[in-house]
Amino acid sequence: MSLSFNEVRQYVIGLLQNYFPNKKILNKIGEEDGSLTYDGSEIKGGGSSPLTEEEMQEIKDQLSSYSPPAYAVADPLTNSDMEEIKQSMAMHCKQPFPVEQHRYSLNEQKVGEWIDDSPIYEKTFHIEFVAASSFSMNGEHLVSKNENASEYDCWWTQSSSNLNFYVKVKPDNTGDIMIIKDVTFVYLQNGYKSTFSPFNNSSNVVQFQKGFQLAEEPNKPVLFISTPWNGNLYWTDAYITVRYTKQEV
Amino acid sequence: MNSPTKEQMKELMGYLGQTLSVPQVVQNFQPSDTYLLGERMIGRWVNGKPIYRYVLDCSEHEINLVRNTTSNGRIDGILQDNNNTKRVDNFLDHPEQFISAHCWTRYGGGDDTTRYQSNCIPLGCDLDTNDNTLDLYTFGYWNPSQVDYLQIDYTKTTDEPTAYKLGSPYDYSLDETIIGSWIDGRPVYQKTFVTTMINDGESFVAFDRSNFDKILEITGIHNTNDLTEMNPVGYLSAIGICYRENKNAFRININYSPINESVIFTVRYIK
Numbered sequence: 001m002s003l004s005f006n007e008v009r010q011y012v013i014g015l016l017q018n019y020f021p022n023k024k025i026l027n028k029i030g031e032e033d034g035s036l037t038y039d040g041s042e043i044k045g046g047g048s049s050p051l052t053e054e055e056m057q058e059i060k061d062q063l064s065s066y067s068p069p070a071y072a073v074a075d076p077l078t079n080s081d082m083e084e085i086k087q088s089m090a091m092h093c094k095q096p097f098p099v100e101q102h103r104y105s106l107n108e109q110k111v112g113e114w115i116d117d118s119p120i121y122e123k124t125f126h127i128e129f130v131a132a133s134s135f136s137m138n139g140e141h142l143v144s145k146n147e148n149a150s151e152y153d154c155w156w157t158q159s160s161s162n163l164n165f166y167v168k169v170k171p172d173n174t175g176d177i178m179i180i181k182d183v184t185f186v187y188l189q190n191g192y193k194s195t196f197s198p199f200n201n202s203s204n205v206v207q208f209q210k211g212f213q214l215a216e217e218p219n220k221p222v223l224f225i226s227t228p229w230n231g232n233l234y235w236t237d238a239y240i241t242v243r244y245t246k247q248e249v
Numbered sequence: 250m251n252s253p254t255k256e257q258m259k260e261l262m263g264y265l266g267q268t269l270s271v272p273q274v275v276q277n278f279q280p281s282d283t284y285l286l287g288e289r290m291i292g293r294w295v296n297g298k299p300i301y302r303y304v305l306d307c308s309e310h311e312i313n314l315v316r317n318t319t320s321n322g323r324i325d326g327i328l329q330d331n332n333n334t335k336r337v338d339n340f341l342d343h344p345e346q347f348i349s350a351h352c353w354t355r356y357g358g359g360d361d362t363t364r365y366q367s368n369c370i371p372l373g374c375d376l377d378t379n380d381n382t383l384d385l386y387t388f389g390y391w392n393p394s395q396v397d398y399l400q401i402d403y404t405k406t407t408d409e410p411t412a413y414k415l416g417s418p419y420d421y422s423l424d425e426t427i428i429g430s431w432i433d434g435r436p437v438y439q440k441t442f443v444t445t446m447i448n449d450g451e452s453f454v455a456f457d458r459s460n461f462d463k464i465l466e467i468t469g470i471h472n473t474n475d476l477t478e479m480n481p482v483g484y485l486s487a488i489g490i491c492y493r494e495n496k497n498a499f500r501i502n503i504n505y506s507p508i509n510e511s512v513i514f515t516v517r518y519i520k
Contacts, residue, residue, distance in 0.1 A: 103429050103430050104429065104430065104431050104432045104437065104465075105432055106432050114284050115284045115285065115286055115304065115306070115398065120284075124432055126432070239432075239465070
């Protein structure tokens with residue numbers, strides 16, 4: 001008797017949704033010494049108080065009458081998923097820190113699911129600006145030296161009191177943009193040596209606002225940053241992490 | 250069908266972040282952020298109490314945010330249902346501390362009015378204990394009637410502190426904790442700072458420059474000591490935090506003044 005990954009996943013989801021009532025199984029699953037073991041292909045009973053055959057059968061029986069969330073049906077684990085899980089588990093066993101849920105990457109990755117079960121993707125953009133000795137009106141400091149500059153456009157405007165800085169990031173096939181997760185700017189400000197300010201409103205130093213506005217090009221998010229004109233700014237790097245769902249084509 | 254008790258659910262949830270057994274398996278299965286309507290436990294607050302995330306579908310017209318007041322640049326929406334019921338306990342279960350609140354609005358444009366053009370707006374929370382209503386607000390433009398989804402993270406008065414961590418980025422701790430990895434593979438650290446009796450204007454919280462290479466994110470809340478009002482740090486807010494190298498400290502600047510304030514902020518950084 002063994003359980004597949006998908007069965008365990010569905011079962012725990014069922015538990016979390018108050019669907020299954022067996023406290024005995026619940027307690028066993030929670031034991032720290034490992035009430036289930038993974039042999040590289042299957043999950044089985046193990047540890048000091050393993051799930052019995054009957055309990056495993058009960059899980060299977062309960063799952064047979066359980067309606068899993070739509071995404072579990074529409075997006076079951078594939079062989080490729082299984083390989084990824086195995087590698088991930090192996091990595092987790094060896095890595096010095098137990099949890100790595102927050103993986104920033106320059107590559108697009110699936111990080112979650114939206115309310116309608118559609119996947120949420122995440123991608124980090126790195127924009128490295130050409131250093132300038134001072135902030136100048138011609139915007140030369142906003143010239144990027146990234147090789148992948150085609151992934152975004154940068155421009156800026158200035159009003160009497162504000163510097164408005166725009167970045168249009170262009171993830172592939174991006175549809176509905178839901179979340180800006182993290183946005184990081186590293187910059188140097190004249191008179192304060194260096195100040196690290198990841199987009200927080202901090203008046204009298206540098207005041208950033210982040211948000212989106214509609215892009216000229218449909219469905220492409222534009223990151224909008226506004227800061228009061230406040231002396232010389234020395235921009236160096238920007239890291240922009242966006243989360244988004246994709247529009248079905 | 251009998252459901253597990255709350256204690257049983259806590260027991261299971263508490264193990265989700267442990268390094269052995271099924272919880273770790275599940276953790277590898279589960280995406281880091283899965284949005285579900287309704288309430289679920291997502292982490293642990295600095296005082297040890299579980300954090301719950303409640304996601305409301307406003308587009309189903311079961312929930313409304315009705316523009317309430319506008320003063321000093323603050324725009325409020327008050328939470329109510331279609332029966333004009335405004336009591337917060339109609340939505341949230343014994344809220345104590347508001348950790349964060351966000352809404353998703355749609356303001357498409359032209360023919361494209363049915364899709365989210367990215368508006369995830371952080372909101373402040375203002376609990377009126379006289380009539381038990383909840384005002385949600387920002388200091389920037391928003392239209393409460395255009396909100397489709399509302400998400401509130403909070404702790405409950407009915408919970409006791411727990412030793413369990415869920416192993417999620419929402420496990421807030423005064424201790425430095427690794428929560429992930431940066432684009433170059435270096436660990437991402439997270440640490441929460443708690444300050445009390447903060448005055449309006451400028452304050453500093455010491456954190457030596459040698460502790461980090463880059464700061465990736467600063468999030469936080471500014472609240473009254475009675476916890477009835479929470480104001481998020483950052484965008485569309487009147488409180489900001491940055492790191493000031495020549496002070497070897499975080500600089501907190503407050504332009505908005507609930508009384509008896511405290512600031513709790515969380516920093517993510519690499520070394």
